[in-house]
Amino acid sequence: MAEQRLENYYSGFKKISLQFITAEEFRRIEKTSVNLKFKKGETILKQGHPPTHVAFLQSGIVKFNFSSESTGKNTILTLVSAPKILGGANLFYKDNNLFSMVAVEDCEVFLIESNVLFELLKSNGRFAVALFQLASEMFKSSILNFISVANKQKEGRIADVFLYLAQDVYFHSSFNLSLTRKELAEFACCSVENIIMTLSKWQQEGIIAVAGKKLEIINMEKLKQISKIG
Amino acid sequence: MAEQRLENYYSGFKKISLQFITAEEFRRIEKTSVNLKFKKGETILKQGHPPTHVAFLQSGIVKFNFSSESTGKNTILTLVSAPKILGGANLFYKDNNLFSMVAVEDCEVFLIESNVLFELLKSNGRFAVALFQLASEMFKSSILNFISVANKQKEGRIADVFLYLAQDVYFHSSFNLSLTRKELAEFACCSVENIIMTLSKWQQEGIIAVAGKKLEIINMEKLKQISKIG
DNA sequence: TAAAAAACATTAAATTTTCAATGTTATTTT
């Protein structure tokens, strides 16, 4: 299972591309692209930089991190697992990167020059539509997180974060957290204390089981209920 | 000035389209499209509905409104003025509309069948790229609002809302608010009382001048400073 | 146009959330 997924992801971008463009055209992308490995904690695309590159995440997990210059606070807009096209923002508009994309697990990335990809998209509508659809999923998860943060308080938001992690990142109700408590706080937009207290409370109530980085959602229904009532 | 803008906006979508597709192709879109007028308060595209249509906002102002079933609370993700392509979300992914798009000023809208437009986008990469770029601006303003809400408290958020309205919606430091105090609260993610108290306070401090719906930003620098310190 | 409803405005109390202080445990670094 794990190997199969890895295999799919490894050649992810090439596989997707060849459904729409010719091997010749793909070679044009390859010529100006590189395959890179990023260690946990390394920045793949940096906030404020010109959008010279688009990254295709072949394997691993990445956080979208906004860092505030004035307050120094971080916000995690969303967390995504491979396969995904990163830097979608830059694909769309020409401004400098709004936020950074940082590996929270070791990642394999196919780094593409934006303008080369862009020319191909312009010449191939089907390819463009397919890539934009892929890129837009990340906007959706950011928007959903926004809605959660805007509408719910602490516990509802933290519940939403865990539900999202289980359903869309780790694909399992039991997983090893890639994020520290501080990062979980930056994701749910609350303080570290809130995260720690809520984890302890839910542990006692039998909703989850935590042991360091290992987290298991025991009572999924209860968690969904907490999410719902906000 | 106003007339010139109106003229540009009125034929906005056709004008943009004809830069990329033929008159013949545009007629294909026109055949299944309608020109509609929406009064202030009317819903153009509804949350939860299938994404059967994309709307091009020819004139007017629209809010992106998320309504929570469980809590009944509304959140305004962003506010946009013409010309814009609405329902971009649906252009990208196939899920039902995440949020509603509601006229907050009388609007003229060119309502297009998604699948007809989609076929054209697939056959014309330049057109696809142009439309996606237009659509993505709205994501950007939603994300910026998210970042503001996540990082700043009340006053910083309200300052950001007014700065956004002046710079990106009304294009003037003095304008007639299309939003009620309640809607401003839903936009800045705070209570109505926060909005009212902050308006009074800033009025006294000479930062703004308010009289009912009329709002003038007197000290733009001060407002930017409040935004910056959060 | 009168009545009803919604919007606007202000204040104090209640609640939520963050901040500050402190200690323990786990992970890096030297």
Added chain:
DNA sequence: AAAATAACATTGAAAATTTAATGTTTTTTA
């Protein structure tokens, strides 16, 4: 392997924000 650093955990005090209560003004509806 020891030292240093970062992460984890808990608590009470402080601060921010919402809720509730109340009244006025404006807008909508019958």
